Amino acid sequence: MTLGVGGSTAEKELALLTSSRDLAEAIGVEEYHERLKRARALMLEHDIDALYLDATTSLRYFTGMNCYASERLHGAIVFRSEELFYVCPAFEEQKTLDGMVVEGGFVLWQEHESPTEAVLKRLSATIGKKKITLAIDHQTPFFTASRLQSESESVTVINAEKLIAECRRIKSSHEITLLKQAKQITLRVHQAVAKILHPGIDTREVQRFLDLAHIACGMDGASTFKIVLFGEPTAYPHGVSYPQTLVEGDMVLIDTGATLYGYNSDITRSYVFGEPTSRQSEIWELEKKAQQAAFAAAKIGAPCSAPDTAARKVIEEAGMGPDYAVPGLPHRTGHGVGLDVHEHPYIVKGNEVPLSPGMCFSIEPMICSYGEFGVRLEDHAYIADDGARWFTEPSESIGNPLNH
16 A cells, blocks of 8 residues: 555645544543542551642642743642642742642742742641651652752651552543543544655654644644654654655654643554565564554553563564564553653563553554664553553554554
């Protein structure tokens, strides 16, 4: 099958994508309160007095507040006692108030003051104990974490990564709905991209189309990432530093995604522009077999490492690898997805966390052959009450890789 020849114009494809919008609803305030309730239960269980959330996706996950990290401290303090305070510069109070979903108080600081000292004062005033255990968002910058630890002898700072992961890696039905729609939108974008390919097109032109297409579909904005590779560069998982132009017979690899109400899509498709060679067909079919094996191994109660082990077994039995050696699979088989495009749970050797209903993750056991080409088929799956399900249907065949 020859893709991209005689297809619709980019303008027509964008118009079709715009006309197909039908978006789900954003997360509501009730769900944020349930998430905070879960976090507080874990804080009580582990004797944690307060949880500090920096300007990260965890702040958005628990409160709905969406702000970006900078040298100025923005965040929130979640107390076990059910109090919540937003931390921001005094001149940002109104902006923070406008973005508030879950109501809370404020910890304000002026430009000449120490924001971490303001946080510590609030901890002392609210908790009223001589010894306070503060769990901090693991994505908090080091300079903030170190100041929180060093500026008070009464506060012990611990890493909140396990607590946060315990909450975030199990998705609600509403989150699964948003993730499903985000991924289905990106799959439509992939299908549209294939129709605009032609000999001589530049990878940068394709990247520009990906941005416009995601916006046309109603995503939060342009693509959050857009790896576009032709020919030999498809062997490098995260791309190369230079653009390429498409020629007949090239392997094409496009890995892209965007967000819907903050929730990430992330789909990769690999196919041949023109007629595939026997070698291209062989590696493509091996990749599909490895992806199917990984999905089959994603059983409730199995360790998160199981899909990686299954995919790697298929690849190694074909004479590639072993382990991370190339030609073969040089990286983990998958990663969790949600408000971060890479988050817990990770589908990788050594991760013994049991697969459980609500977990969402990629299955992408890429086959790389440096100097030749690479094939990655990436779809995402979730664990339902009765086992694993796909968010998007995997590629049917090398002749119909986009399930047209």
